[in-house]
Amino acid sequence: MNKKMLALSIFLFGFLGTLNLVKAQSTDNNIQEVFLNSGDGFGELRKLLKDNFDFTNQDYKEGIVNSNVRFSLSQDGKITNVRAIGDCKNVSKEIENVLSHLLYKVDMDKLSQKMVASSYVMPVSVTIDNR
Structure with a gap:
């Protein structure tokens, strides 16, 4: 009887621990994001x-x-x-491509304390002329 209770306890704690881990990974409440606007550095x-x-x-x-681009800084x-x-998956792909391949680094010393975050969200609007 004691072995069954011990096995059930271990299983139950393992299951609850896994549920908590899944919950922590699926909620955005623990991820700090900064929304970037003009004049923010x-x-x-x-x-x-724009140039690339x-x-x-x-x-x-x-x-x-209109697009929103999320990124992190190392x-x-x-x-x-x-x-x-x-609004357009092809524009979104191009934004991802350009930002992923830039040889650019953000000067982390110039960011204010309120600008340091786990991820950043930058709105991007692109005007595509008639062809």
């Missing part, structure tokens, strides 16, 4: 995105395309974990 990054964006792709949706300021979601 990321102007150079916006300029590089390929506007010639025929698969882009025409007009104003300790040395390199942009990592880039994910863009927006």
Whole structure:
């Protein structure tokens, strides 16, 4: 009887521990994000995105395309974990491609304490002219 209770206890604690781990990974409450706006110190990054964006792709949706791009910064300021979601999946892919391949590092010393976060969200609007 004692062995059955011990086995059941171990199973129950293991199961509850796994549930807590899954819950922690699936909620965004423990992830600090900073939403970037104009004048926040990321102007150079916006300029590089604009300068390196390929506007010639025929698969882009025409007009104003809005996207939100999420990314992280490594300790040395390199942009990592880039994910863009927006009105046009091809524009989002191009944003991800440009930001992922930039040879640019954010100067972490220039960021204020309120700007240091686990991830950043930057709104991006692209105007695709009629072809």
